[in-house]
Amino acid sequence: MFFLCCILELVQLPRVASFVLNGHAAWKSCAHPKIKIGGTCTTVGLQVAPSFFPRSPTTILQISVNEDNDDEVTHSIGDAEANAGGFFWDFQGHSCYAEVALSSSSTKSQDRKEPIILLIHGFGCSSVCWRETKAYLIEAGCTVHLVDLLGQGKSAKPGREDNVVYSIDLWAKMVDEYARRYIDLDDDKNGSDTGVVLVGNSLGSLVALSAATGDCYNDEIEPQNAHLPSRVKGLCFFNCGVGLNTRNLLKAVSSKWLKSALSFLFDVLDLLVFKNKILLTYVIDKQVSKDSLRNVLMNLYAYAEDPQGRVDDELVDSFIDPVLNDSTPVVVEVLSQIYTNDAGRTPMELHAKYMPEEKNRIPIHLIWGDKDPVTPISGDVGAFYSKLASTPNSGISMQVINDAGHVLFDERPECNSGLIEWLSKQC
Numbered sequence: 373m374f375f376l377c378c379i380l381e382l383v384q385l386p387r388v389a390s391f392v393l394n395g396h397a398a399w400k401s402c403a404h405p406k407i408k409i410g411g412t413c414t415t416v417g418l419q420v421a422p423s424f425f426p427r428s429p430t431t432i433l434q435i436s437v438n439e440d441n442d443d444e445v446t447h448s449i450g451d452a453e454a455n456a457g458g459f460f461w462d463f464q465g466h467s468c469y470a471e472v473a474l475s476s477s478s479t480k481s482q483d484r485k486e487p488i489i490l491l492i493h494g495f496g497c498s499s500v501c502w503r504e505t506k507a508y509l510i511e512a513g514c515t516v517h518l519v520d521l522l523g524q525g526k527s528a529k530p531g532r533e534d535n536v537v538y539s540i541d542l543w544a545k546m547v548d549e550y551a552r553r554y555i556d557l558d559d560d561k562n563g564s565d566t567g568v569v570l571v572g573n574s575l576g577s578l579v580a581l582s583a584a585t586g587d588c589y590n591d592e593i594e595p596q597n598a599h600l601p602s603r604v605k606g607l608c609f610f611n612c613g614v615g616l617n618t619r620n621l622l623k624a625v626s627s628k629w630l631k632s633a634l635s636f637l638f639d640v641l642d643l644l645v646f647k648n649k650i651l652l653t654y655v656i657d658k659q660v661s662k663d664s665l666r667n668v669l670m671n672l673y674a675y676a677e678d679p680q681g682r683v684d685d686e687l688v689d690s691f692i693d694p695v696l697n698d699s700t701p702v703v704v705e706v707l708s709q710i711y712t713n714d715a716g717r718t719p720m721e722l723h724a725k726y727m728p729e730e731k732n733r734i735p736i737h738l739i740w741g742d743k744d745p746v747t748p749i750s751g752d753v754g755a756f757y758s759k760l761a762s763t764p765n766s767g768i769s770m771q772v773i774n775d776a777g778h779v780l781f782d783e784r785p786e787c788n789s790g791l792i793e794w795l796s797k798q799c
Contacts, residue, residue: 458499458518460526461554463546466536469526470550471499471518475510487569487605487795488555490517492547494574494613495710497779498525500690504785505571512792517555521579522546523706525690529698531705538709540616540716543579544588551583552599567605569795574747574778575616577609581719584734585726606735606798608791610781611747612757615715623718624752646711652704662692673783675743675775682783720756733767737794739787741776769794 458471489509491502499518509516520527521543522536530536547570551557555568570580582588584607586598614620619638625631645651669683669691676682695703717725727733738757740749748754749772761770771790773780780787 458526461550463522463549464536466522466528466530466534468522468528468546468550469499469520470554471516472554473506473510473516473518475513486512486514487567488515488517488557490519490547490551490555490568490570492519492543492570492572492576492580493521493525494572494576494779496524496691497573497576498690498694500525500686501573501779501782503686503782505781505788505791508785508788508792512795514795517550519547519550521576523710525694529694529702529706531702531709538616538706538713540575540578540582541588541590544582547579547583548586548588548598548600551603557603568600568603569606569608570600570604571608571610571791572612573610573781575613577607577612578615578716578719580607580609581612581722582717585722587717587722587726604734606737606795608737608739608794609757610738610787611740611744611749611778612719612738612753613747614718614751614753616713617711617715620715620718621752623721642712646708649701649704649708652707653700656695656700656703660692660695662688665692672777672779675741675777675780676783687782719753723756723760735798736768737791737798738768738770739773739780739790740770741773741778741780741784741787743775744778744780746778 458469460467460469462468491499491505493499493501498520502518506516506518523529523538536542551568557566557568570584572578572580583598583600584604586601589598622631622634622638625634666683666688669688670679673679673682736757738761740754740757742749744754749758757768757770760766760768773784773787773790776784776787781791
């Protein structure tokens with residue numbers, strides 16, 4: 373599915389829009405400022421480091437659910453290799469994949485201080501992409517949860533005929549429900565304020581922000597009734613997307629005629645490509661292969677010390693298997709929805725609505741590659757967070773990593789040390 377996404381991204385409008393808007397005042401204001409070491413927003417040139425820590429013994433927390441009562445959850449610790457496949461759980465009647473990993477120190481500690489981490493992947497990816505981040509977190513003694521979002525990875529891929537409409541809100545509700553059922557945040561029971569830290573990449577960062585603010589329930593119940601908002605101890609974003617799809621780029625355009633013109637182009641593109649199920653079916657059936665996907669990923673991992681070594685069979689299979697293991701109509705339906713459904717709120721809108729005052733702010737740390745071609749730091753979202761990170765007492769900090777791209781946490785695994793350092797100070 374990711375290979376298809378990359379092909380279609382070539383005819384998507386982000387680069388066209390960026391080119392058109394680059395001469396527009398509204399877009400020029402988004403230019404990324406020079407960031408110098410010394411503030412909360414820093415540019416970091418990382419030394420090449422081994423792609424993994426000397427790893428602690430690791431266990432997988434295998435969770436089984438009583439079929440007669442979804443709220444009754446039993447936990448058992450098993451050998452990592454024996455339980456490496458994770459587990460499946462039910463979300464709105466659909467099977468979703470998840471994993472829970474702990475270091476030996478976290479299983480033995482009676483007074484755990486480390487926060488619980490929930491990793492949320494980006495569009496077209498899966499929990500596999502977090503393999504190095506998980507290793508760093510385990511080495512730091514954290515309990516780590518990973519989920520495959522509905523419609524991606526090993527999770528089910530329902531469509532409109534199943535009454536599923538893909539959105540940031542849907543995935544945020546999924547994250548909230550997972551935390552409600554499977555992450556033990558009972559402070560009285562634990563004897564300490566453990567809390568949970570949501571870590572996202574790209575679209576997953578926006579999902580994390582929606583879940584942390586409770587915005588995903590804005591049309592159903594009051595946000596404060598959501599499970600996570602009062603339990604999130606912090607957020608870490610390895611870059612952040614602007615919305616479910618790139619239509620949210622239009623929100624930065626102040627010129628009415630330019631916005632209308634670009635909106636028309638998006639409509640035409642949707643009609644000719646993303647709602648054209650015959651074309652999408654052809655691309656998936658005739659163009660997607662393991663070799664072609666590997667080539668695409670090699671470009672995405674261009675700044676790795678050893679791109680060929682990073683783009684191994686495990687990574688390639690994690691992208692190609694969701695395409696091969698599901699029928700083409702199913703994959704087409706999910707892809708078409710994601711590219712054409714309502715893009716939801718931007719990060720800027722969520723901050724304005726839920727975190728306008730210091731008392732409402734959630735600590736946020738961003739780690740962004742300066743060569744990110746998908747969510748460039750010079751774009752709206754990158755410039756927004758760069759400005760906040762340069763503002764005293766904003767609660768937001770940022771690291772800009774030299775020569776790193778969109779999936780820097782796996783492309784350049786040493787980037788994960790920034791997450792560990794922030795956790796040690798913040799949590």
